[in-house]
Amino acid sequence: MANVLVSAPKQARAGEIVEIRTLASHPMETGFRAGTNGTLIPRDIVREFSCSYGGVTVFRMELSPAIAANPYIAFHLRARETGPIVLRWTGDNGFSVEETVTLQVA
């Protein structure tokens, strides 16, 4: 079950710096571990995380096999205008989750 948690302020003043914090449910299987029969467990990780704010990509991150399961990603952005913040996780085996939060800028 794809499942993410996003914690972001609902409102902000124009020009204020806000923090967006996210948790995504994902095993982040490295591809280097051997299974019970000695064969490698195939890699299954989140490859990319991106955040767009008002249609512009403001934060993007590539993830590697060294990152732990259920990755926690936190970053800051400057509140400019009221608009949707779209968070997107994509990865191996067609993993794709999108979550939208709206920031009200006064």
Add this chain to the structure above:
Amino acid sequence: MRRIAALLAAVFVASLALAQTPPADPRRSGYADMAPAVRAMQDDDAANPAMLWVAEGRALWSKPEGTAGAACATCHGVAERSMTGVAARYPAWAPAAGAPATLERRVGLCRELHQGRPADAPGEARARLALLAYVALQSRGLPISPPADRRLDDARAAGEALFERRLGQLNLACAHCHSDNDGRRLAGAAIPQAHPTAYPLYRLEWQDLGSLQRRLRNCVVGIRAEPWPADDPHWVALELHLTHRARGMTLEAPGVRP
């Protein structure tokens, strides 16, 4: 003269008050010995990975399932009200099983009997863990209060004996580490007093949420003993003893441990 008498009386009263303060509780939750970063992770719901399971559990709570087409909410209503304090008193007697049961077994029984679902795979079924985390959250901050139920006495006594009994190739009992050497270190890891204050919890070593039974299985394998099958009465007996030992301590579930 009168002033001296008053002073003496005051000193006497103060010394009485001192003598009456109960000694500080020597029991420590594993939380107290964690690194500040891990503690911060547990304290902050936006950073605690166990909250992912809680979110799944919340969704499952009101989802009709099985041949009965019933959701947990059909019988139990709002979890925030009906499940308050439930996790603090388990393991408890389960009439459907005619035996003491852990909370995850009880959740599983409910799903089989009242929802008419096929039984979950034994052990750590994801949906059962998610519901367990959601139910446990409703008791966060409450004292652990095992029920005074005479039907649990035999199993609790068996658990206490088991805690002291040597097992496995390393020939160690639980007590050898957790009562005799708690607070010291085993290689790099701190030895806790083994109070189950935060289960189910997210263990960084597992990169996963796990129940108390999984943690106990870990310890049993660690002393090179053969673990009992999932949901075996031995696990329930041990849990009964551990919750009795930790009675009155605050439940932190769902916690984070290194």
